[in-house]
Structures are given as structure tokens and as C-alpha cells.
Amino acid sequence: MHGILGWGVHLPHHRLDRAQIAPVAGTGGGTGTRTVASYDEDTTTMGVAAARAALRARPAGVRSLWFATAEPAYLDKTNATAVHAALRLDRDAAAYDAVGSVRSALGALRAALTGPGTALAVAADLRAGLPGGPDEAEGGDGAAALVVGSAADGPVLAEVAAWVSLTEEFTDRWRVPGKPASRRWEERFGEVVYARLGAEALKLALAEAGVATEDVARLIVAGTHARAARTVAAGSGVPAGRVADRLHATVGNTGAAQPAMLLAAALETAAPGDHLVLLTLSDGADAIVLRATAALAEYRPAAPVAEQAAAGAPVSYGAYLAWRGLLRVEPPRRPEPARPSSSAASRNADWKYGFAGPPGAPRPMADVAGTIAAFTVDRLAYSPSPPMVFAVVDFDGGGRLPVELTDVDAAEVAVGDRVEPTFRRLFTADGIHNYFWKARPVRGGTER
Amino acid sequence: MGSHGIKDRVAIVGMGCTRFTEHWDKGVDELLLAATGDAFASAGVDKEQVDAYWLGTAQSGMSGLTLSRPLRLRDKPVTRVENFCATGSEALRQAAYAVASGAYDMAMAVGVEKVKDSGYQGLNAFPIPGDGTARTLTAAAMFSMVAPAYADRYGVSEQEMRTVLARIAAKNHANGARNPRAQFRREMSVERLCAMPAVAGGLSVFDCAGVADGSAAAIVVRAEDAHRYTDRPLYIKALSFVAGDGGGLTDPAYDYTTFPEVAASAADAYAQAGVTSPRDELAMAEVHDCFTPTELVLLEDLGFAERGQAWKEVLAGGYDLDGALPVNPDGGLKACGHPVGASGLRMMFEAWLQLRGEAPDERRISTYGSRSLALTHNLGGYPGEMVSFVSIVGV
Numbered sequence: 001m002h003g004i005l006g007w008g009v010h011l012p013h014h015r016l017d018r019a020q021i022a023p024v025a026g027t028g029g030g031t032g033t034r035t036v037a038s039y040d041e042d043t044t045t046m047g048v049a050a051a052r053a054a055l056r057a058r059p060a061g062v063r064s065l066w067f068a069t070a071e072p073a074y075l076d077k078t079n080a081t082a083v084h085a086a087l088r089l090d091r092d093a094a095a096y097d098a099v100g101s102v103r104s105a106l107g108a109l110r111a112a113l114t115g116p117g118t119a120l121a122v123a124a125d126l127r128a129g130l131p132g133g134p135d136e137a138e139g140g141d142g143a144a145a146l147v148v149g150s151a152a153d154g155p156v157l158a159e160v161a162a163w164v165s166l167t168e169e170f171t172d173r174w175r176v177p178g179k180p181a182s183r184r185w186e187e188r189f190g191e192v193v194y195a196r197l198g199a200e201a202l203k204l205a206l207a208e209a210g211v212a213t214e215d216v217a218r219l220i221v222a223g224t225h226a227r228a229a230r231t232v233a234a235g236s237g238v239p240a241g242r243v244a245d246r247l248h249a250t251v252g253n254t255g256a257a258q259p260a261m262l263l264a265a266a267l268e269t270a271a272p273g274d275h276l277v278l279l280t281l282s283d284g285a286d287a288i289v290l291r292a293t294a295a296l297a298e299y300r301p302a303a304p305v306a307e308q309a310a311a312g313a314p315v316s317y318g319a320y321l322a323w324r325g326l327l328r329v330e331p332p333r334r335p336e337p338a339r340p341s342s343s344a345a346s347r348n349a350d351w352k353y354g355f356a357g358p359p360g361a362p363r364p365m366a367d368v369a370g371t372i373a374a375f376t377v378d379r380l381a382y383s384p385s386p387p388m389v390f391a392v393v394d395f396d397g398g399g400r401l402p403v404e405l406t407d408v409d410a411a412e413v414a415v416g417d418r419v420e421p422t423f424r425r426l427f428t429a430d431g432i433h434n435y436f437w438k439a440r441p442v443r444g445g446t447e448r
Numbered sequence: 449m450g451s452h453g454i455k456d457r458v459a460i461v462g463m464g465c466t467r468f469t470e471h472w473d474k475g476v477d478e479l480l481l482a483a484t485g486d487a488f489a490s491a492g493v494d495k496e497q498v499d500a501y502w503l504g505t506a507q508s509g510m511s512g513l514t515l516s517r518p519l520r521l522r523d524k525p526v527t528r529v530e531n532f533c534a535t536g537s538e539a540l541r542q543a544a545y546a547v548a549s550g551a552y553d554m555a556m557a558v559g560v561e562k563v564k565d566s567g568y569q570g571l572n573a574f575p576i577p578g579d580g581t582a583r584t585l586t587a588a589a590m591f592s593m594v595a596p597a598y599a600d601r602y603g604v605s606e607q608e609m610r611t612v613l614a615r616i617a618a619k620n621h622a623n624g625a626r627n628p629r630a631q632f633r634r635e636m637s638v639e640r641l642c643a644m645p646a647v648a649g650g651l652s653v654f655d656c657a658g659v660a661d662g663s664a665a666a667i668v669v670r671a672e673d674a675h676r677y678t679d680r681p682l683y684i685k686a687l688s689f690v691a692g693d694g695g696g697l698t699d700p701a702y703d704y705t706t707f708p709e710v711a712a713s714a715a716d717a718y719a720q721a722g723v724t725s726p727r728d729e730l731a732m733a734e735v736h737d738c739f740t741p742t743e744l745v746l747l748e749d750l751g752f753a754e755r756g757q758a759w760k761e762v763l764a765g766g767y768d769l770d771g772a773l774p775v776n777p778d779g780g781l782k783a784c785g786h787p788v789g790a791s792g793l794r795m796m797f798e799a800w801l802q803l804r805g806e807a808p809d810e811r812r813i814s815t816y817g818s819r820s821l822a823l824t825h826n827l828g829g830y831p832g833e834m835v836s837f838v839s840i841v842g843v
Binding site for chain 1: 566568569570572575577578579580581583584585586588589590592593596597646647648649697698699700702704832
């Protein structure tokens with residue numbers, strides 16, 4: 001039976017304290033924090049980070065990659081190909097986008113589960129809204145990746161016992177391409193529709209899996225309509241103590257990434273034999289029943305969700321607005337960088353995307369941590385978020401490279417600090433995103 | 449096989465140099481006309497007598513036409529050269545070798561840069577299409593890593609290091625104050641320099657070279673012909689150039705306290721000139737002080753101090769105008785500014801003035817009359833990947 005072979009989650013380093021919002025916007029905000037993608041992160045880079053975490057915990061010969069997001073870095077050009085390149089997947093491993101809505105993430109996962117061989121379903125999202133609005137406060141940025149396949153591909157940690165997908169056309173939330181924020185219909189309408197859809201999908205899925213409501217160890221309700229999710233959970237018959245925390249207090253709603261992220265979090269606390277239900281409310285309802293296997297006890301995630309949710313560093317509301325392009329700040333008085341050459345980037349794709357040397361080089365540096373031998377803080381260089389921090393890094397096992405640091409406090413960098421490569425977007429010029437690798441401090445249990 | 453040099457085979461017989469400053473009212477053409485005009489007058493020749501021209505400019509123009517058009521040169525070979533910040537020195541090197549080869553009787557080397565038309569502060573390199581993975585930090589930031597590395601290696605405290613770097617800047621500003629061609633003509637105290645805010649690593653704006661427009665030119669002939677043009681020719685003793693392989697950036701053994709390309713070009717130059725103890729033989733040196741820590745390391749790479757000792761000599765005033773070996777008596781890049789293509793020839797212009805006794809009294813080197821050799825050092829690039837030029841000239 002097909003199921004989950006492994007998972008990885010990426011939560012950005014930065015956290016916005018919701019209490020910071022109202023003093024500036026005059027309204028909105030709330031309590032707790034939400035995750036904020038750094039200025040050099042987008043859904044592609046966050047997807048790479050989550051996928052790398054997944055493949056670190058569960059090395060796999062990936063045959064197909066599905067990348068889902070509601071905020072693609074590119075339209076018309078596939079984003080999954082950059083993820084594919086950063087993961088150094090085989091040339092004949094397929095890579096596809098599924099973009100536009102939270103629901104597309106479920107479709108991508110479903111396609112991954114039904115395809116041949118091991119597949120990687122990656123979902124990432126950047127959730128913004130107009131300043132002071134509910135989406136801004138309730139949203140969160142992040143990514144999650146699931147390695148899926150059958151027992152032939154590796155030990156299955158959670159088998160898919162049933163999947164019911166109900167589709168319904170109605171307009172609860174919408175966004176015209178290019179607009180910075182979604183709009184929403186009056187809340188009660190969506191709540192009523194989703195309550196009906198959720199209850200029906202849950203009932204059908206449990207019946208298909210032959211699982212009684214009282215045997216559900218964990219009910220996860222995902223979807224952008226927070227009130228509907230609460231209503232569905234409350235009416236499900238599953239005791240409140242078994243309803244998964246939606247990470248509102250620390251992370252926020254990560255949109256297309258939320259279903260897989262909450263599933264990952266649930267799997268991290270599940271026991272073999274547990275039945276987990278992932279119910280996603282998005283233009284219909286998808287209910288998935290999973291059964292945790294004995295192999296789950298042996299699985300060690302690379303960077304557990306709880307650990308990442310508890311970590312992070314504050315970002316000011318002003319910096320958040322500037323990073324998302326919602327506050328135009330004075331640009332650095334330096335020439336803007338030129339767009340990268342497509343042909344040069346193509347020739348050097350192994351280096352640029354895979355952080356791997358030319359053929360014959362000992363090993364890709366992407367998976368190697370290192371130590372800062374020297375560093376400098378450059379307040380003169382062009383950066384989308386000055387100052388630029390640069391370090392000369394000696395990689396474990398040999399090799400040195402001067403690389404830009406990210407997710408750091410310039411005042412706290414020191415020679416001897418441990419850092420690890422991270423795939424980022426250096427800048428965008430002429431609409432071309434310039435992806436390359438930086439290094440970030442090794443924090444908590446993230447070092448291999 | 450071997451680097452033999454052209455010791456005493458070629459001489460500089462005329463030079464010109466504009467003021468280095470923000471020439472808002474002058475473009476490349478005007479700067480070139482001014483510097484070459486002064487050089488022609490200095491040698492007592494006209495443009496037709498010069499058989500070939502080498503123009504050094506990093507990014508103020510392309511091809512020999514950048515020079516041949518404003519000078520109205522016809523039927524002359526004019527070559528534009530570029531070698532990072534050592535561009536001006538490279539032009540001289542090519543002109544000197546052309547004369548030494550016998551191909552031409554008289555050649556001119558001209559350097560020019562119009563940097564203040566970019567609309568941005570500092571120097572900004574032409575973007576060359578690439579894969580987008582090249583480093584984007586500034587030269588200031590790259591060279592800023594030298595200071596803590598040096599301090600750490602030789603046990604210099606952060607405060608002492610700050611003072612040493614300020615002392616270098618103060619010396620160059622003091623010299624520049626006595627140089628009418630310098631961009632900055634005010635003395636700066638060590639205390640004031642130490643109080644400046646950092647912009648790149650520990651470096652302040654005042655640890656960086658000035659940014660100025662300017663041009664300089666030299667006319668070279670065979671040594672045996674030199675006295676036809678001047679009683680006091682400057683004989684070329686050595687011209688050396690080394691382009692590194694960039695390996696320092698990825699070499700874990702590289703520690704940012706030395707520039708191997710500079711040490712190698714200095715060794716070659718000293719061998720060509722027959723100099724065995726530069727500290728005792730040189731009357732002066734013009735070195736590429738693009739940033740204050742650069743000058744500190746150069747003093748050791750060029751053999752003016754033992755490893756780990758230059759900082760003490762700096763504090764003791766050993767490289768001041770009245771020191772044992774004056775360094776950057778014209779104020780260096782620090783006070784003159786750095787019009788990239790012109791700087792190498794500006795350095796040579798100071799050697800021309802000092803060795804011939806033409807420098808004004810208030811900035812005459814202490815060694816005048818007792819020593820007769822000058823060194824110019826010009827580098828381009830960054831720690832770990834640079835080009836380095838060293839010349840030695842004498843009267």
C-alpha cells in the first residue's frame with residue numbers, strides 16, 4: 001500500500017509578533033507570532049529547504065517531484081525545475097508544478113502517491129495580506145515536503161487507508177493574479193459550506209477506511225478558512241484533545257503548505273497503529289485517512305516541526321512590509337545588479353542550483369557544513385536588505401568558499417561559528433530570480 | 449625561460465598628471481588632453497614624434513579610439529589596455545617593452561578614468577554577463593578582512609590595530625595636504641580617523657581610497673636617446689607583473705595577512721633591478737593603498753618590514769615623509785583618489801618629481817640626494833585573487 005515514507009518541513013527563521021501590527025496599521029494583528037520568509041526566500045527556496053530536510057531524513061531515489069504553491073515565483077516557467085536542480089535529482093526524474101490554490105497541494109500529493117516509484121510532494125507558500133488585515137496576521141510562510149511511495153521504495157511510515165475528495169464551485173476567497181492580497185466573501189457563507197463539505201468528506205473517508213470516529217487518534221483540519229476549520233473539528237465527533245493544533249500561536253496558516261506541514265507535525269507525535277485524518281477545506285474537501293506503521297517508531301525527522309516552531313528570531317513589522325514589497329523603502333545607492341545570464345546559468349546549473357563542483361569534484365558542498373574562517377559586514381554593497389554579511393567558510397572535509405550569510409544578526413557573527421549551505425534568491429533583475437547558495441548559522445538540531 | 453627585465457634600456461623623459469579630483473567640468477577627452485599635453489611639453493616633443501600609444505582605462509572608454517580621437521592622432525598605433533586597478537601601470541609596461549624591443553623610438557603611456565559620471569558613489573564595475581553566482585560584496589569589504597586577520601596573527605589588539613590603520617591614513621592625508629594634485633588636501637588626525645563609523649568590516653570611509661577623476665601620462669624612449677629630451681631621465685630598472693590564479697579564495701591555508709601575488713611581483717622586480725635590500729636601497733615607494741590595511745600588508749609583502757613588524761614601524765613613523773623609507777609621499781590613493789586607469793602613472797609621476805628634486809620642499813622625501821631608486825606598486829582585484837605590478841625606477 002502507498003503511503004508516507006518521510007517528511008521535512010521548513011519554517012523561516014523570522015517571526016513577526018502580531019502585536020506589532022496594530023500600532024502601525026491602526027488595526028489588525030493579535031497575539032502570538034507568525035513566520036516570515038526572509039527577503040531572500042520565496043516559495044521555491046522554501047520548498048527546496050523542506051525537500052532537503054525530507055531527503056536528509058529519508059534518502060530516496062526520487063522518480064517524480066510535485067511542487068505546489070499558491071504564490072509561484074514564476075508563471076509560465078516551471079518552478080519545480082529549480083527545486084529539482086537544487087536537489088540534484090536525476091535528469092529523468094519528472095518535475096511538475098501545481099499552482100494557484102491550497103487545493104493544488106492536495107492534487108500534487110495525490111498525483112505523487114499514485115505515480116510510479118518514489119515521489120516527492122513539496123508544498124510551499126508565502127501568505128501575505130494587506131496591512132492590518134486578517135490574512136496578514138493569520139498567515140504564515142513555510143514549506144513541507146512528503147516523500148511518498150510504496151513498500152518497494154522503503155519502509156512506509158503511514159499508509160493511506162482512504163482518500164475522499166469532494167469538489168464544489170463556490171467563491172469564498174479569491175485573488176486576481178498579480179494582486180498582493182486575497183479577498184474574502186462574508187465569513188459565515190464559507191463556514192456553512194465548508195462545515196457541510198468537511199463533515200461529508202470525513203464520514204465517507206472513515207467509512208472507506210473502516211475506521212470508527214472514536215478510533216481517530218489525530219484529526220487535522222487544514223484550509224484557509226480558520227473559522228470553518230474550527231467548526232468542522234468541533235462537529236466531527238473527535239474529542240478536542242485529539243484535534244491537531246493548527247500552529248496559529250507560533251507559525252500561522254501556511255496556506256498550500258499547511259496540510260503537509262500539519263500532517264508532518266502530527267506524525268512526529270504519532271505512535272504505530274494510530275489513525276490520522278487529514279481533512280483539508282479548499283474549494284471542496286479532501287479527507288485522507290492514514291495508518292501509522294511500526295516503522296514510524298524508527299524514523300527521525302531532520303528538523304522536527306515543534307523544534308522549528310519554537311525557534312526563530314523576531315523581525316520588525318517594517319522589515320516584514322519591506323521584504324514583501326508592501327512598503328517601498330529607499331533602495332541602496334548602488335547600481336542594481338544585472339540579471340543573470342540564462343545561458344551561463346544553464347551551463348553552470350550544477351554549481352548554481354546544486355552547489356556542486358564540476359564533474360570529478362569530490363562532493364557537492366550543499367550537504368556539507370563548515371566553519372567561519374573570516375567574515376565581514378558590508379554596508380556599501382548592494383543588497384535587498386543591507387547590510388550584507390559575507391564569510392569565508394572552510395567546509396568540513398576540505399574546501400573553502402567565500403559565501404554570503406543569511407538569517408544572521410550581523411553583530412553576533414564570529415570566527416569559528418558553524419554554518420550550513422542554504423538555497424536562496426540573491427536578487428531579482430528584469431524579473432529573473434537569481435538563485436544561489438548562501439550559508440546560515442547551524443542552529444539547534446539542524447546540523448547533520 | 450626567465451624574467452630578464454629591461455634594466456636601464458628604457459627611460460621616461462616626460463610626464464604629465466592632472467589634478468585628481470571630482471572633475472565635474474571635464475570629461476575623458478579633456479583629461480586626456482591635459483595629461484598628454486603636459487607630458488609632451490615636459491619632454492619637449494609633439495604628438496607626431498610619438499610613434500605608438502598605449503592607453504590604460506578600466507571602463508571609461510574602449511579601444512585606442514578613446515585616445516586617438518581627442519588627440520587627433522592619424523596613422524598611429526593606439527592600444528587600449530585594461531588590467532583592473534593596475535591598468536595605468538600596464539600601459540607603461542607595454543609602452544616600455546615596445547621601445548625596448550626596437551619596434552618604436554618613442555612611445556607614450558596614458559592612463560585615464562572618469563569615475564564620477566556614474567551617478568553612484570565608489571567604483572562600480574561593468575557587469576559582465578554571468579551565471580549570477582559571482583561575489584557581490586565590495587572591495588572595501590573584501591580588504592576589511594585583512595585587518596582582523598593580521599591583528600589575530602600577530603597579536604595586535606583591536607584598539608592598536610585601529611590606531612595603526614588611522615596612522616596610515618593620517619600619514620597619507622598629511623602628504624596629500626602638501627600635494628596640489630591630490631583630491632583631499634586636509635590633514636586628518638589619528639583621533640578623528642579612529643572615531644569614524646565602520647562601513648565595511650571595521651573600515652570607515654576614511655580607510656578607503658578617495659574616488660576621483662584624473663589622468664596621467666609618460667613618454668618613454670631608449671635609454672641612450674634619453675638625454676636628447678631631458679637632463680634628468682628616469683631609467684626603468686624593473687617592471688614586473690603577476691596575475692594570480694584566484695586560488696587564495698578557495699585555499700584554506702590562505703589567511704588574509706599577505707598578498708602572494710605582490711610578494712612574487714616584488715621578488716621579480718628586485719631581481720630585475722638587482723635590489724637586495726629594498727628597505728636600505730629605495731628612496732621612496734608609492735604603494736597601492738586602496739584601503740589602509742592593504743598598505744599595512746604591502747609594507748611587508750614588498751619587503752619594507754619583516755612579517756608582523758610593519759604595524760610597529762607605521763606607529764614609529766618609519767614611512768612618513770621624514771621617515772627612513774617614505775611611502776606614498778604624494779598622499780597615495782587615500783588622498784589622491786583612485787581614477788583606476790590613471791593611478792599607476794600618478795605613482796610614477798611622484799617618483800618623477802621626487803627623484804628629480806622637483807617635489808615642493810614641504811613634501812620632499814627625507815632620502816632625497818642620498819638614494820636614487822623609487823618603487824611603484826599597483827594592484828587590482830581582491831585578497832586571494834589579484835594582479836600585482838611593481839616597478840623600480842632610478843635617476
